Amino acid sequence: MTAPSLANIEAAIRDALGAIRPGAVGLAGDADLMQEADLDSIGVMDLVMEIEDRLDLSIPVETLAQARTIDGLRAGIHQLSGGHK
């Protein structure tokens, strides 16, 4: 399986975010998802499940436990999928 590009990962994150919080699709990459998108820790995990479906990739809970921004999620998923810049 080819590792998804950073752009594909970001598109998947924003698409998934739109499914959960329609108003948050255009958030800045460094915006705090918990505050700006009103996601609690369970909400972030639900977001991760949506992203998994879009990228056909399993994302371990531990990998993204500390990710709080779109940029953070993107970097964590990119590293997980073995992608390179």
Place this chain on the structure above:
Amino acid sequence: MNLLDKFAPQRALQESLSEMGGVAPIATPMDRIESATTATIGGRRMILAGTNNYLGLTYNEACRAAAVEAIGSQGTGTTGSRMASGNYAGHRALERALADAVGWPSCIVFSTGYQTNLGVISALADSGDYLLVDADSHASIHDGCKLSNATTIRFRHNDPENLERRLARLGPDAHRALIVVESVYSTLGDRAPLREIVEIKKRYGAWLLVDEAHSFGVYGERGLGVCEEMGLLDDVDFIVGTFSKSLGGVGGFCIGRHSELELLRFVSRPYIFTASSSPPSIASTREALRQVLAGHELRARLWRHAERLYAETAAFGYRLGTTVPAPVAALVFEDRAQALALWQGLLDAGVYTNLMIPPATPAGLSLVRISLSAAHTDEDVTQIISALEHARRTVFDFA
């Protein structure tokens, strides 16, 4: 920002609760317990419809007598771990009785239900292994995953196809994957699609642990749970459960079809580094287990109540968490204020239930959780239903 500043949201919650006055909907003070189904709350006698006392055994005469006898003969506590001085004959006998009930070789008893999931999940799955857990699992399951060194992957609640995609991605490592589900989910009362999950588990060579916390004692011919009722006991690897619901005590258990479960005693930290259950709790649970296994009449009465409550509640126009009758009925609201208003209305009518609000609930829902007991009388159930009918007219506009 100092160490304690992060508790500001909890301080605000605490203050908003105290400003409400009256009886607190969370951590409701029980002034005096009178029976398995009645208590004094806020100075008034209430029917308890918000416990997990499904068979009403907390006040069963034989269970109480067993606990009292155990205090007399063995004392109030063990003051030691099972791996040290707390490994009493009663603990071992209870483990044997539970294993024999299912016909499997091994059972381990833990000091609480929470520690059971912590101790079993964290020890069964280690580095290089995988935990595939339902997203709406109880906190004890998620915390067990955190304590484990395994890789944890969540799948969508009650979605076998979503689980299968995650197993498929593991390839040969699916043989190192433990699937963890609850047979009945405590907040909404909905059941796992166990037949489909078993089929997927077998196809991928994975392992399956089913948490029967809310179903043990209630489902199945002998009360062994949903796996027994569905004829799936031969297809499951581990069953966990608790003493603190239908068995009326405190503690938990894991029964395994694999004798290797015994070896968890040497590695499971929540098993090793805690005192074993007290003699009265073990003694009452042993007696309660005897009654569960022969408890057809208790179960028949509980199910009669459940079917009646579900039929009447749905007819009133309430939205239920599941349409399949269960000993738990969750009345679902999008709006927290509506759930609180119903909870208060029921309390005013002499019925104590559980208010459940996010983040302790799935999908941001607010719930009023009603639980039934075999110890409820038909008149108790009538009063619960009348209170719901009255609240429909006074609190809501779907009269």
